Amino acid sequence: MQTIFAKDAELFNPLRWPKRPYCTDALEEGLKIRSFASALKRAYIQANPPHLKTWLMFDVDKEGAAYAWEDANLATPSWIATNPENGHAHLVYGLTAPVLLEADDARQAPIRYLTALEAAYRAALGADPGFSGLI
Secondary structure (H helix, E strand, O other), rough: OOEEOHHHHOOOHHOOOOOOOOEEOHHOOOOEOOHHHHOOOOOOOOOOOOOEEEEEEEEEOOOOOHHHHHHOOOOOOOOEEOOOOOOOEEEEEEEEEEEEEEOOOOHHHHHHHHHHHHHHHHHHHOOOOOOOOOO
């Protein structure tokens, strides 16, 4: 079976991230575009570059959400961001290869596969279907 998730060493590879992502320390202050190095120091950061998906992001809104992947018997996420106030979490999986989403030469088969995989993981995790995954 082919591995579809990235290894930990790929987590901070700048090629997997937008060159100038949206980011902020406080959502109520709005998003700003900054360099990747500066954005990494912020609490909230845009993970996927425009027109590409390199990360699958899931918003799990329940106490103990950081362990939802274990409860669902899924692969270990590349990283988990937990809200210490309520135990909710974002579970993020890095793909071994990005999927081009919007372009004249975007292939439909990888997009359909990605969409099916994302839907299956969302359902298994009990993740928020309305989560946009921008940051």
